[in-house]
Amino acid sequence: MTHLKVNGVVRSFDGDPEMPLLWYLRDILGLTGTKFGCGMALCGACTVLENGKAIRSCTTQMGKVEGLEITTIEGISARGPHLVQKAWAEANVPQCGYCQPGQIMQAVSLLSSKPKPTDDDIDSVMAGNICRCGTYQRIRAAIKGAAKETA
């Protein structure tokens, strides 16, 4: 039996310990904001926060999440839009939008460790998150916008 917290709620899981956190969130808890993109930690669509830091839920097995505090896109949206989500809307970032929850979670993680990221900081941290629609320059602008708001 694995115990973890998801968006502040204590959960327990006694299924297949090899099941990735991604599919536990999506199929068992019904938290579908976290997306499936590659299953190999190559695209970042599945990004969630573990104790505030971005991880790829598609390669994080349920057997390894004991005691962790997981926050998903639904978690940061619970009390109205997060600063980063507001910045995303301000820059009108999304096209198809499928990767954007993962992008937003990665950006939240970046800004919590580096409140004033440089272009290089942004590029190197966000390079793990693919957007096939190609919204990168707006993502960069949104992160800068959010960083300004935290000033």
Added chain:
Amino acid sequence: MTSTEKIALEEIAIENVSRRNFLQGMLSASAFVLWAGKSPLLAKAARSGAPFTATGASVSVAGSSVDATAFHPSLFVGIQTDGTVYIVAHRSEMGNGVRTSLPRVLADELDADWTRVKVIQGDGDERYGSQDTDGSHSVREFFDVLREAGATARLMLVRAAAQQWGIPESQCVTDPVHTVADKNSHRKLGYGELAALAAKLPVPKKEELQLKSPQAWRYIGKPAPGFDVPDICSGKPLYGMDVRVEGMLYAAIAHPPVLGGKVKSLDDSAALKVTGVKKTISIDPFTPPHAAQPLGGVAVIADNTWTAFKGRDRLKIEWDNGSHAVYNSTEFKKQLQQTARQPGKVVHSVGDPDAEFAKGVKIVEAEYFAPHLAHASMEPPVAVADVRDSGVTVWSPTQDPQGVQEQVARALGLKKENVVCHVTLLGGAFGRKSLPDYAVEAALLSKKTGKPVKVVWSREDDIKFDYFHSVAAMYLKAALDDKGMPKAWLQRSVFPPIGSTFDPSAVYSGAGEMSLGWNVIPFAVPNFRSENGPATAHVRIGWLRSVANIYHAFAVQSFANELAYAANRDPYEYLLSLIGPARMIDAGQASPMTQKYPYDTGRLRRVAELAAEKANWGKKKFGKGSGMGIAAHRSFLTYVASVVEVEVDDSGAVRIPHVYTAVDTGIVANPEMVRQQFEGAAVFGTSLARTGEITATGGAIDQSNFHDYPVARMNDAPVQVDVHIVESGAPPAGVGEPGVPPIAPAICNAIFAATGKRVRELPLARNGFS
């Protein structure tokens, strides 16, 4: 909603419709819109099929809240007595912005308050006309239809107010929005207050409508953010991948590694031992042509996605690979190149290029090659189907919901009227989701299990079993005069055609691919011939964002650049000389479409000039390893030029600091969407130029995921893409695709300027660049 209420609701809709001869006058000019007598909007509400049973709000905006007694003057719009305006988006949203741009066209003529508009996604329904969201024609095809729908509703609201007040309708205005006001007094009535009365009025004829002048547009041409942005950013269940239906099972399918392969032997014992795996089900191989049929294989049915994947990994299958096991990319490339060196089928001919070539003037020849590409939309193919005796319901990210209805019905031996297709948001598509093989898989498996089934493709499935963008070899030859201008031009293109997906014997392109940047060129060349050579397909060939324009623009715009250097001219100045004076290009296919959208070289020239001006062409100084390239191309009736800056270091690493794109797409519904599409197209074009390459060995695709099929990331995409839109009163043209074709040749031309190395084969990774 109970069944009694459902019937009542639909009856009211029918009654309303027949009494008022709904929209027939208005839509008769549009032959593709049929009116069959009841509002699809109401029918959708009656079905009340909120598919998302998990946490989070339903995307079925209408739900059961649509008031059947309110005002439904058209297929596309309904007004509630509380003033809420529902506008149907009948085309698919995959990032193309269509759920925002088209509803705003209707809202404009309606003088609706955009903040009180709710956009509802239309189900598959032929009464809407074409819903096949490909070929960049949503706004082009429906701009006038939706303007007229909005104007119809507005006129009926005005007449309702005029009748209530007993004044002439000419005394009524709808400014400010959402209200009819009496010009001569302070009286006004909100649209909600007028809805019930308006619903009783006859629908006006098209001739009675007064469309706004462009100067009066309040939304058309004005930038607006995407309607779904807040829901997307908060992770709401919007996509096909997010659909959850009560009692649903999950399926992963082991597809034959080679097209047309069959299961020779199956051992599913290890798969069935995985806890949560319910059963395995064989899916029959297709009967050619494969078209939108499933590939066949073995499905693992489980109680969640992960377990289905895990069970599939444990299947032991021996395959009979069939005839396409001969397919090897390296050999196939040589064959295509050989074919491209031989005379082909003549597509279009002007003058006598051979006579010029025989004169012994300066001849330039070049060969170009571009590989297969995979779509790799971020959301892999996925669908949920629920097959019952009473009918079939499918939830799917699809570009073509009517195609889903047809193909699912065909596979199950039903009529398409028995198939309901709910369209979710598409997590990208780029042409892949126009063919619904994955929805048919879900339907077949639901029928066999008696439960709703969700078929989920992994990324590996997506890349290996795509409808691939075609591999292509091109040969070009020009005879130059003493000023370096071409007197004659021959171009020959060879690729397995998309037609092979629907006819296995097809080896030549139909008119489709030839019209995508090949039958004619916008250059002032007195003697010209375009040709097409034969090639056999060994994988499924499909449409990918801008389709054959990708390889055709790569060849033509690279060759134009090579000729500039052969003539010792500046490539931009030379390109303008090639385009020559403003004139209409005759592609020999006169039709109402070519009359409405003539091929105007003056407009192409203008975008080339604008892109060059914005990029500071000829004035900006470049150091070692840096330079600019230009390419200009018309596709989907839109004129585009891009100037790309590159920096190439000693190791061959290419950085793209800036792309300047100029676009003339006629009237623009929403410039914000146009900017987004052309920004994204520059990234899409960069992906295919840098690393896009799908290959096959023994008929099986070599690539599987983003490690061996890389796409542009933030650190290798263009840093900045500037989009400059030409103001135009011409009819609206395509937006989603035409930004892609100029990017690869502009990058390669820039690399030549920067390094002196000519790239004639995509991707860059094949040429020592990274």
